[in-house]
Amino acid sequence: MLFRNVAELIALAENKGVKIAEIMIQQEIEVTGLTRDEIIAKMDRNLTVMEQAVERGLKGVTSVTGLTGGDAVLLQKYIQSGKALSGNVLLDAVSKAVATNEVNAAMGIICATPTAGSAGVVPGTLFAVKEVLKPTRMEMIEFLFTSAAFGFVVANNASISGAAGGCQAEVGSASGMAAASIVEMAGGTPKQAAEAMAITLKNMLGLVCDPVAGLVEVPCVKRNAMGASNAMTAADMALAGITSRIPCDEVINAMFLIGQSMPSALRETAEGGLAATPTGRRLQEEIFGKKQ
Amino acid sequence: MKYRSAFDIIGPVMIGPSSSHTAGAARIGRVARTLLGKQPSKAEISLYGSFAKTYKGHGTDVAIVGGILDFDTFDERIPSALQLAEEAGIDVIFTVEDTVTDHPNTVRVKLSEGDREIELVGISIGGGTIEITELNSFELKLSGEHPAILVVHNDQFGVISAVTNILSKHQINIGHMEVSRKEKGKMAIMVIEVDQKIGQEVMTELEGLPNVTQIIRMVD
Numbered sequence: 238m239l240f241r242n243v244a245e246l247i248a249l250a251e252n253k254g255v256k257i258a259e260i261m262i263q264q265e266i267e268v269t270g271l272t273r274d275e276i277i278a279k280m281d282r283n284l285t286v287m288e289q290a291v292e293r294g295l296k297g298v299t300s301v302t303g304l305t306g307g308d309a310v311l312l313q314k315y316i317q318s319g320k321a322l323s324g325n326v327l328l329d330a331v332s333k334a335v336a337t338n339e340v341n342a343a344m345g346i347i348c349a350t351p352t353a354g355s356a357g358v359v360p361g362t363l364f365a366v367k368e369v370l371k372p373t374r375m376e377m378i379e380f381l382f383t384s385a386a387f388g389f390v391v392a393n394n395a396s397i398s399g400a401a402g403g404c405q406a407e408v409g410s411a412s413g414m415a416a417a418s419i420v421e422m423a424g425g426t427p428k429q430a431a432e433a434m435a436i437t438l439k440n441m442l443g444l445v446c447d448p449v450a451g452l453v454e455v456p457c458v459k460r461n462a463m464g465a466s467n468a469m470t471a472a473d474m475a476l477a478g479i480t481s482r483i484p485c486d487e488v489i490n491a492m493f494l495i496g497q498s499m500p501s502a503l504r505e506t507a508e509g510g511l512a513a514t515p516t517g518r519r520l521q522e523e524i525f526g527k528k529q
Numbered sequence: 530m531k532y533r534s535a536f537d538i539i540g541p542v543m544i545g546p547s548s549s550h551t552a553g554a555a556r557i558g559r560v561a562r563t564l565l566g567k568q569p570s571k572a573e574i575s576l577y578g579s580f581a582k583t584y585k586g587h588g589t590d591v592a593i594v595g596g597i598l599d600f601d602t603f604d605e606r607i608p609s610a611l612q613l614a615e616e617a618g619i620d621v622i623f624t625v626e627d628t629v630t631d632h633p634n635t636v637r638v639k640l641s642e643g644d645r646e647i648e649l650v651g652i653s654i655g656g657g658t659i660e661i662t663e664l665n666s667f668e669l670k671l672s673g674e675h676p677a678i679l680v681v682h683n684d685q686f687g688v689i690s691a692v693t694n695i696l697s698k699h700q701i702n703i704g705h706m707e708v709s710r711k712e713k714g715k716m717a718i719m720v721i722e723v724d725q726k727i728g729q730e731v732m733t734e735l736e737g738l739p740n741v742t743q744i745i746r747m748v749d
Contacts, residue, residue, distance in 0.1 A: 265536075287540045342546050366650065393532050398653075
């Protein structure tokens with residue numbers, strides 16, 4: 238392993254004068270024994286899956302239960318009306334994140350980033366920022382390797398599982414990964430990417446996993462919307478030169494400890510939070526009958 | 530390090546809706562199927578923790594059965610796996626357990642066909658990554674940091690040394706090894722963690738050994 242935490246990752250990128258994405262690719266070569274071309278081709282295929290999922294979601298999908306679907310389309314129409322209050326790039330990211338997660342809820346094909354429940358955030362922001370920064374295909378692939386590098390640290394030092402660490406571990410991690418990648422694609426330094434990750438994750442700490450009826454629909458789809466907008470905001474803050482007072486690795490560790498002390502009812506058991514609201518319970522009964 | 534690859538984070542490509550409860554579940558089912566070596570006639574599946582509470586919403590049931598049918602995580606037949614299993618004549622029994630397990634996403638899968646039987650416990654640790662923690666009542670302790678193989682073999686003298694001889698011939702160093710059997714003279718297993726990557730030619734050579742039934746990569 239070339240790096241085990243964010244500090245080592247950033248030091249490597251700075252010392253070698255390369256992008257974070259490049260460090261991740263080098264580590265992948267070392268760990269898997271695959272060639273650079275094979276590894277890049279593999280990520281290229283994942284990128285294609287993400288593109289297709291966004292495309293499908295923007296045409297409008299509905300989940301089996303009918304609980305989610307169609308919101309990505311509504312948002313795109315709203316952007317086109319010219320009345321949007323938030324910036325169009327931000328809303329485009331939100332719409333594309335929602336599109337991906339609506340496809341996921343409809344049991345369509347997606348690429349987990351880092352999980353399926355949080356699969357909208359990274360591609361949503363990537364395909365929105367793409368419209369502004371006009372990256373090459375290779376730069377888009379690098380965006381995903383940068384996300385992978387930060388996700389790798391979180392997964393090994395904390396968690397990326399809602400059942401283990403709550404939604405902060407899923408959408409929180411995804412949002413931080415995306416923020417770091419946006420910064421790098423926009424020409425920020427490795428250190429700024431880490432600041433963006435830290436700022437993002439700080440705003441996600443404590444977020445619980447409380448899916449209504451145990452479905453990856455409510456509130457998951459809208460949490461991806463929030464994850465995407467959080468990532469965009471934090472990336473801009475880091476690019477503006479704002480830093481996090483708490484270093485990224487310590488924020489990740491705080492997330493891990495918070496997850497550990499989170500009650501089971503709030504970790505993907507559908508027993509607490511929004512799942513336990515009167516409406517949440519009613520929806521569960523409507524979908525699965527009285528007893529599940 | 531439980532996660533080793535960039536593609537553990539950006540991936541897998543999968544049918545929704547949950548990487549841990551759908552893709553991970555499908556992978557555990559598929560490992561069980563691979564270990565049995567053929568399609569089972571009976572599958573007994575016990576769900577624990579978050580798996581037990583939310584399996585219907587996450588499609589955990591169809592995903593595990595899809596895995597048992599040898600489907601990959603992105604196979605579009607997963608949503609209809611229960612029906613396909615019935616058509617294939619597989620008797621599928623689901624049990625929801627109350628017991629509290631170490632990991633919230635735990636499943637026990639028991640597959641049988643004729644006189645062959647396999648029972649494992651799998652956990653889905655997030656993002657589609659899984660660990661097999663128990664096989665045929667034998668606790669597996671894999672660090673996940675090094676490549677590991679599982680050798681299923683007949684409980685006969687000389688099998689262990691034959692396997693380690695091949696590894697040593699290829700200059701592969703063993704970091705950790707456990708052997709176990711159900712009954713004297715019957716099926717036995719070895720779990721071997723090594724420092725170097727085990728190439729396909731080594732795998733083929735191991736598979737060719739007398740009394741070795743199966744070689745499976747547990748960690749790449």
